[in-house]
Amino acid sequence: MKFWRVPLDTEQIVVTRGVVHIIEERCKGCGYCIDYCPRGVLEASSRFNNRGYHPPVAKQPDLCVNCHYCEAVCPDFAIYSVEAAAQSISEHPVK
Amino acid sequence: MNGSTAPKHPLDGLLRTDRIPHIWCPGCGIGTVFSSSLIAISSTGKDPANTAVVSGIGCSGRGAGYVNLDSYHTTHGRAIPFATGMKLANPELTVVVFSGDGDLFAIGGNHFIHAARRNMDLTVICVNNLNYGMTGGQAAATTPHLAKTSTTPRGNPESPFNLPLLAYASGATYIARWTMLHTRDLTQSITEALTRTGFSFIEVLAPCPTGYGRKNRLKATDMLKIYQEKAMVKNGINPAETILDLEHGITLGKFVEYDRPTYAENYKAVCGE
């Protein structure tokens, strides 16, 4: 993240990061996780799962902040996030 | 996929995973409400093994078949009487009724009002998808005025129930309404309902893209957009003032919470042990 003036406490601020996992065979391709991820991490893949749906794929995995919203909104128990090592805010990627 | 590295969803422990994927259609909101309910059950701090889930008939009624706890898939409209019996036989149990608008308010409507009147210590979660999904998208007691369904092709001439007002007038002591998009508020309401004593009612709007959605030209994501744009959170508002109108606004929030003696407490006081 870039700042026009760097806040004094930049070094102490850490941004939570997450790793998103997709259980492709459970997905029914509704797209809710893609539409409502606040960080735009996901997109529909061109692959089919064995039921003929397009599961999501993490196109920008580094942007995930482990908010679990995809996990909460998915009607099919097909996606979840787990916490990854935190980063300082200056190394955090911009959306 | 290699079995040992197969990803495991955090709710797998509460799910009968051999039955997943479930039968709910792509984009159906019931799964999200079910997921919120499972998160709430696991976050109360109580032993989930002491929780029983009871469902009636219909798409939402399938919930009981997917939860890896004691559960009961009852006859049509009768989830509340079965739940009442369970609670009276074993007062230590936390009893959750997870069912749909048709099951709870059409065929089961009288059971609902009497359990609320008695302040039975139950948590009733009603997934409201505005129609009878499982049987082909017919008009229900919750279908909005003028909405199209397979039995109202010119638009619904009837008016729907206002469920929070119905619950309030009947005597429910906790009443909230959310949509499946408001998962965090919903989970919090269910958690509150599970940890309090008395008749708690939570209505949750969920899209039925196959039934209601197709007839009203609303894709699943259109319905979510309506939830997002029309939601008006008004905690504590009089249930008579809540509205559910996909064009003009949907009142959400925790509307009512108060204490009065439960059925079991009154029974004990009047009739003894």
Ligand code: SF4
């Ligand atoms: S956890 Fe949040 S940020 Fe990460 S992919 Fe899911 S919705 Fe996006």
Ligand code: SF4
């Ligand atoms: S919300 Fe779930 S079912 Fe829908 S596309 Fe995402 S992973 Fe698939």
